[in-house]
Amino acid sequence: MKSYPAGQEPEWLAGAPPIPGPGLEVTTPPVMAGGAWPSLEAIAAEVAGCRKCPLCEGRTNAVPGEGNPRAALMVVGEGPGEQEDLSGRPFVGRAGELLDKILAAIDLPRPEVYIANVVKCRPPRNRAPLPDERAACMPYLHRQIALVRPRVLLALGATAAEALLGVRQTLGSLRLKVHTLDAIPLVVTYHPAALLRNPNWKRPAWDDVRIARQLVDAES
Ligand code: URA
Numbered sequence: 001m002k003s004y005p006a007g008q009e010p011e012w013l014a015g016a017p018p019i020p021g022p023g024l025e026v027t028t029p030p031v032m033a034g035g036a037w038p039s040l041e042a043i044a045a046e047v048a049g050c051r052k053c054p055l056c057e058g059r060t061n062a063v064p065g066e067g068n069p070r071a072a073l074m075v076v077g078e079g080p081g082e083q084e085d086l087s088g089r090p091f092v093g094r095a096g097e098l099l100d101k102i103l104a105a106i107d108l109p110r111p112e113v114y115i116a117n118v119v120k121c122r123p124p125r126n127r128a129p130l131p132d133e134r135a136a137c138m139p140y141l142h143r144q145i146a147l148v149r150p151r152v153l154l155a156l157g158a159t160a161a162e163a164l165l166g167v168r169q170t171l172g173s174l175r176l177k178v179h180t181l182d183a184i185p186l187v188v189t190y191h192p193a194a195l196l197r198n199p200n201w202k203r204p205a206w207d208d209v210r211i212a213r214q215l216v217d218a219e220s
Pocket residue numbers: 077078079080081084089090091092093095096117193
């Protein structure tokens with residue numbers, strides 16, 4: 001664990017919870033490894049023309065993901081909303097503004113992290129992606145994770161957590177544990193859109209992201 005000189009601890013660390021114990025240990029299913037794409041750019045090009053599930057019919061733009069290809073932290077959301085579909089960029093709507101603030105508060109501003117979603121095309125009326133849509137899209141995400149190989153993964157909301165961990169469990173039961181995906185520590189927290197709906201979850205979410213942030217330090 002990184003130790004900061006006395007008096008130079010970052011603000012986010014004050015009162016942060018200790019790193020919790022281990023949770024699920026998951027390895028990427030070989031069939032999902034999607035090893036074919038040599039780069040993040042190759043994935044983005046494939047996603048742009050992807051027709052593997054019906055979500056392609058309704059898209060304005062596919063949203064492959066973006067950020068630092070050598071990010072220490074990779075953030076995974078559910079899928080594009082309206083603003084993301086229009087712009088082709090992840091988390092640019094209201095939830096994205098909140099995510100930007102959260103990332104800045106842990107001294108990992110947005111350009112330093114990598115941001116991707118479980119599905120790369122907007123589901124109609126922002127519904128959760130269906131199991132078949134998720135399954136069709138997960139090879140892209142798995143390959144993005146393998147290429148970025150972040151020190152820590154942060155899953156935003158139940159869809160991201162379930163898709164990455166391959167389980168169907170409540171968000172509450174998946175929080176406050178350090179899971180691993182292919183040996184990469186993975187922390188689960190609330191989706192920023194849920195925080196906008198229910199501000200009572202902001203405090204626990206702040207604890208979760210500070211756990212993830214400590215893990216970034218721990219893994220460095
Ligand atoms: N919600 C998500 O899960 N992803 C986005 O990119 C935007 C909103």
